[in-house]
Amino acid sequence: MTATVPILMYHAVAEHPSAASKRLSVSPDSFEEQVAFLVEHGFTGMTFSDLADAFETSKALPKRPVVITFDDGYADFANAALPVLQRYDCPATVFVTSGWIADAGPYAGGTPLDKMMTWAQVRDVAQAGIEIGAHSHSHPELDQLADAALWEELRVSRVLLEDCIGTPVRALAYPFGYTTPRVRLAARAARYRCAAAVRNVRASAFDDIFMLPRLTIRRSTNAVAFASAMIGGDDRVFRRDRLLTAGWASVRSARRVRKRVLGNA
Template sequence: MNDATRAGAVPVLMYHSIGGSDRLAVRPEAFAEQMACLKERGYTPLPFGERTRPAVRPVVITFDDGYADFHEHALPVLERYGFAATLFVTTGWLHDAGPRAAGAPPGRMLTWRQTAEVAAAGVEIGAHGHSHAQLDQLGEEALREELRRSRGLLEERLGRPVRTMAYPYGYSSARVRREVHACGYTAACAVANAVMTGRHDRFAVPRLTVRAATSLDGFERALEGRGFRTDHALTKGYAVVRRSRYAARRLRGVA
């Protein structure tokens, strides 16, 4: 029995750019085909914050970072099918972040106005950190600031509560997850490349990475919980390495 056939199993898809040029960017045509596939197969897309709501063949569609091409290419397709989705925004990367800008964004990003339009269209907005920092490598004060600043800015500018988040790079730890909970979030996304089931921690919900190289057949297999075993093992192994790095940084007084 694969993960997708278990009771309460929900595939949570992770996208980044729709139309960019890196390995995680999905072509607009491929994205449209994938959404058509969901429609044809009778899936019911839910916002991440409602991922456990009873539905016929539930699926969650998420997007990280806040690329401008979400507004241009993804949103029209989602609206065409009436699909719910969740966009996790890195607030310091927004095009008009101004004096609150943080770090170098990976591409052309949304403006605050576009982010508000996305929210008004019914897309759930979640946080993705302020500077896209590796949260599991931050000290306590910096971690708390990263989590609270992103959520605070989104709530202030959009005028609506923000209760969910996704870890930048998918990196977290038990310490990070405790702080996420303490900061008032109700759930958070990791990566892990597995289908979500009832056994998963709500602060480490696994997602399935959709890449530039993901074929339509590969997309269909991912929905069924197949084809990601190697990635999952590598992700778990790397978590051990990152915990060791953070411990070493603390000993040196860096974190």
């Protein structure tokens, strides 16, 4: 049997998140409980890229592998999540939207949903051993962009983040998890090595490493649901999210085709 690996997707970790980031946020206490649960139950944290590498090269996985990821680059990652990860010695990957950085200045792009990390915080986080991945530059729906804009989003975010941390950025997370074969081809061309989608199922070595699925952890994911999903392999807790993402994928591909037919893509 091929091992399946839970890749958890977090967003803000905050007591009082903004209205826009609240639904997908968790409280710092819940986050700590969840990390403690994983450590106490013998899970081994890996970064997203290390898991993708292991899948690609058929390398043996550690005992009970788990990958903890964070999207967008909220300031509370540095203030609330990082200290917990350090306390439990747990690796993680943060996918940063480069145009949302708090002091992005002339490079600002898109509309951040909450208080974001500064360049200095991103650098500190990287130096603390957390993997920095990209999450596009301005957080658009990548599948809806024309080729030139898609390429810019992928390239600019990688270059800005690499300038900041001084090491290669290998991983990408598609904003909203939206991806198509064209988006994945562009991600490869933009020199990413692997990428994260959503899909709300566990990942396995059979998955495309440019579309590794993640599980959505939200404020409503209580301790019992979290435990049964991690230990019992009970993915029912993600069923609603799974149906939502599958439904959206078909709506969105129809929309993109319609745009192409109308000639305004």
